[in-house]
Amino acid sequence: MAAAAAPASPDMFDEIVMAEERFHGEGYQEGYAEGSHAGVVEGRRYGSLHGAKIGSEIGCYLGFALTWQCLLQKCTDEKNSKKIRALDSLIGMIQKFPYEDPTYDKLQEDLEKIRGKFKQVCSMLNIQSDFRISTERSSLTF
Numbered sequence: 698m699a700a701a702a703a704p705a706s707p708d709m710f711d712e713i714v715m716a717e718e719r720f721h722g723e724g725y726q727e728g729y730a731e732g733s734h735a736g737v738v739e740g741r742r743y744g745s746l747h748g749a750k751i752g753s754e755i756g757c758y759l760g761f762a763l764t765w766q767c768l769l770q771k772c773t774d775e776k777n778s779k780k781i782r783a784l785d786s787l788i789g790m791i792q793k794f795p796y797e798d799p800t801y802d803k804l805q806e807d808l809e810k811i812r813g814k815f816k817q818v819c820s821m822l823n824i825q826s827d828f829r830i831s832t833e834r835s836s837l838t839f
Contacts, residue, residue: 744799751808755791758815762787765822780821787814 766784769777790811795801819826 748799752796755794755796755808755811758787758811759791761815762791762818765818780818783814783818783821787811787818790814 762784766781766788769781769784790807794807794811795804798804801807816826
């Protein structure tokens with residue numbers, strides 16, 4: 698009866714046998730926490746770089762469209778009025794682009810529409826469009 702009333706002492710051999718499993722679990726938790734932190738840092742860096750590239754591209758399109766809009770303002774013939782309408786459409790699309798909302802579900806779709814409209818405007822103006830972004834410099838060649 699006295700043996701049944703005594704508190705159960707932890708078995709030393711169980712601790713030794715279970716040590717590998719316990720260390721494995723602790724190592725997994727530490728690795729998971731470090732990996733999560735590194736993933737957030739890498740994701741933030743990638744997002745900043747990709748966002749800057751898109752911003753540079755959109756900004757270039759806007760500057761291009763505004764410049765041509767100013768150049769064509771004085772021309773009032775029908776041919777130039779179509780070009781001006783296309784430029785106005787491109788400027789409108791750019792102004793509606795959701796710069797501040799990276800979770801916008803149609804971001805890539807809208808970006809592709811802007812690129813298509815830019816190519817259409819370039820075609821109407823008889824300008825070759827070639828927008829490239831590299832790590833060294835960005836260029837727009839006409």
